[in-house]
Amino acid sequence: MSNTVLQRHLFGPGPCNPYPEATAALGLPLLGHLDPEFIARMDRVADGLRTLWGTENLRTLPLSATGSAGMEAAFVNTINPGDVAVIAVNGLFGERMCEVASRVGAEVVRVDHEYGTPVDAQRVADAHPNPAVIAAVHAETSTGVLSDIAALGAIKGEALLITDAVTSIGGMPVLADQWGIDVGYAGTQKCIGVAPGLAPFTISDRAFERRVLKPQSWYLDLGLLGGYATGSSGGGRTYHHTAPVAMVASLEAGIDRILSEGLDAVTARHQEAGGLLQEGLQDMGLELFAQAGYRLPQLTTVKVPEGVDSAKVRGYLLDRFNIEIGGGVGQYANTVWRIGLMGPNANPGSVALLLSALKEAITKS
Amino acid sequence: MSNTVLQRHLFGPGPCNPYPEATAALGLPLLGHLDPEFIARMDRVADGLRTLWGTENLRTLPLSATGSAGMEAAFVNTINPGDVAVIAVNGLFGERMCEVASRVGAEVVRVDHEYGTPVDAQRVADAHPNPAVIAAVHAETSTGVLSDIAALGAIKGEALLITDAVTSIGGMPVLADQWGIDVGYAGTQKCIGVAPGLAPFTISDRAFERRVLKPQSWYLDLGLLGGYATGSSGGGRTYHHTAPVAMVASLEAGIDRILSEGLDAVTARHQEAGGLLQEGLQDMGLELFAQAGYRLPQLTTVKVPEGVDSAKVRGYLLDRFNIEIGGGVGQYANTVWRIGLMGPNANPGSVALLLSALKEAITKS
Structure with missing residues (x-):
């Protein structure tokens, strides 16, 4: 099927x-x-x-x-x-x-x-x-x-x-x-x-x-x-x-x-996308989870804002935008989101889409 | 590539x-x-x-x-x-x-x-x-x-x-x-x-x-x-x-x-193809390896005729006809061929192609 x-x-x-x-x-x-x-x-x-x-x-x-x-x-x-x-x-x-x-x-x-x-x-x-x-x-x-x-x-x-x-x-x-x-x-x-x-x-x-x-x-x-x-x-x-x-x-x-494409160019592309995402998330007032200076560009962890239901936001993103993001792991299952921009997804368009969709999801879900 | x-x-x-x-x-x-x-x-x-x-x-x-x-x-x-x-x-x-x-x-x-x-x-x-x-x-x-x-x-x-x-x-x-x-x-x-x-x-x-x-x-x-x-x-x-x-x-x-297709039909298709192949190989004068009565239709083992170089025949089939067949295993590596007719390959057309190509390969390689 x-x-x-x-x-x-x-x-x-x-x-x-x-x-x-x-x-x-x-x-x-x-x-x-x-x-x-x-x-x-x-x-x-x-x-x-x-x-x-x-x-x-x-x-x-x-x-x-x-x-x-x-x-x-x-x-x-x-x-x-x-x-x-x-x-x-x-x-x-x-x-x-x-x-x-x-x-x-x-x-x-x-x-x-x-x-x-x-x-x-x-x-x-x-x-x-x-x-x-x-x-x-x-x-x-x-x-x-x-x-x-x-x-x-x-x-x-x-x-x-x-x-x-x-x-x-x-x-x-x-x-x-x-x-x-x-x-x-x-x-x-x-x-x-x-x-x-x-x-x-x-x-x-x-x-x-x-x-x-x-x-x-x-x-x-x-x-x-x-x-x-x-x-x-x-x-x-x-x-x-x-x-x-x-x-x-x-x-x-x-x-x-x-x-x-070249390993250097691919690295730079992942760095740029991750940097834009992390900046954009912070501009939205969200707090990053990983310690500053050691953050992966390709996999960003961000804290779920107080009062927001992590699973509802993920469900909204999936249903409305066909966007999958990850929950956290273990004790952070419901308090952290994991957002990956890897391979072909490491580009500014993905960042623009994700930030815009996430903003709506947090507001409306 | x-x-x-x-x-x-x-x-x-x-x-x-x-x-x-x-x-x-x-x-x-x-x-x-x-x-x-x-x-x-x-x-x-x-x-x-x-x-x-x-x-x-x-x-x-x-x-x-x-x-x-x-x-x-x-x-x-x-x-x-x-x-x-x-x-x-x-x-x-x-x-x-x-x-x-x-x-x-x-x-x-x-x-x-x-x-x-x-x-x-x-x-x-x-x-x-x-x-x-x-x-x-x-x-x-x-x-x-x-x-x-x-x-x-x-x-x-x-x-x-x-x-x-x-x-x-x-x-x-x-x-x-x-x-x-x-x-x-x-x-x-x-x-x-x-x-x-x-x-x-x-x-x-x-x-x-x-x-x-x-x-x-x-x-x-x-x-x-x-x-x-x-x-x-x-x-x-x-x-x-x-x-x-x-x-x-x-x-x-x-x-x-x-x-x-239905499991019964698929089974019958494998049986028919294997039966035709085993009959055809014997008609060519080749001898099957597996004991009669216990032969798999989907995977036929046949003895390499005396004086024929197993690897040369397999190479000929691959180069000329894009046909892969297997050698034998262990002590039978060079004296047995293994011919599979599985999945979509289990059909009379595969048998016709294989028998015809193998005949040429044995003669010319």
């Missing part, structure tokens, strides 16, 4: 509306997952992802599942039971890291931060003398906060640094090699501007050499996936599972779109 | 060419994963999957990863360390079950069968007095063999019955409730006629009640996924991960296509 609504403006925390090129590529004739043309496509996608990740890591690939599986792959492949994982928590996805790591058998050392504030690298460094891994979220989708991953790379010592770049990649610089990221995972449905379904992933040689040799998960075992994606297992490409070929074609098109 | 080849005829072991409706749905305007319209879509997909699975299981959903992740979910949610898993092995996917189950901590009792032959329920019953689970593949993609799952349901006793229906679902009857399947997983890219990327999954109340309460995998934890997909966790729908919304729209369209 077709959608019964017109095109939504996906201004929530993700997915965003995809780049048109990414949607069009979903309709390309399907290739078999072992077709030489598809293998060449996977090579091109890996190259493009290396550019987005700022890495030369051989093992850079789209995992065949969503971003949350990327998180799971990061811990499953690096944590042996009893290993210490120091995890910075300043939002939902840091919380989730703790849960995922503990299921794999990590001894989790949480470093809690107030929601809305960035990760403090010194507190992470002081949390444990020699952890196996340190993990943090670059751009916290739940709070709209940017953290300094390079600062964590500087204090990581012998630990492996795991980074969640789900909401940053494709919309702002991610420099895995320069910052010292050993394992990074992301999603396609935020600033990359592709439908959800794949988890762009990268792992350094250093981390790969120290990997868990037979992880609990066969599906996410990078020892096997290396051969699947890059032929790097030594024996050439090996069959592991059937790649989600349509999604990979779409990802290629999304990456091509970004690199054609 | 676009594909540089014309449309492939995907006559290998999968993916097949998708139903046109399924491809078209990939281009529908994207919905957010929490959009009421998307939630309604997930409900319709779950209903459709219940029909394909022949079940009334509440917990029937498309997992957000490929069929192999469905296999992992089956064992991750049912096996506590040390539990006995009796696994029937008559092909690659039975082998894989052993590997996946052992990583989760199962004590695996393998019941090996000659490749090309079906599972013998009595041998499975005799393998262990009280296993926690019994597992088998309904339609072995690696060998082209159909096994009798109802016979395993009849002898399972207190064990849970796990069934791989990746290659059967959507192309032949799968009657989970009638046969006694407790946990079933499949893929979208075979007879359902949708691109790869989702794993249709079903679990009975009986199995759910006995599930592992905190499985190693957070991503595949059915206790959490129940709330995500069906609101069955008691607290209504809960956010778990971002659903691959474009693929779910495509799956809905594929299921609609199948149910509009």
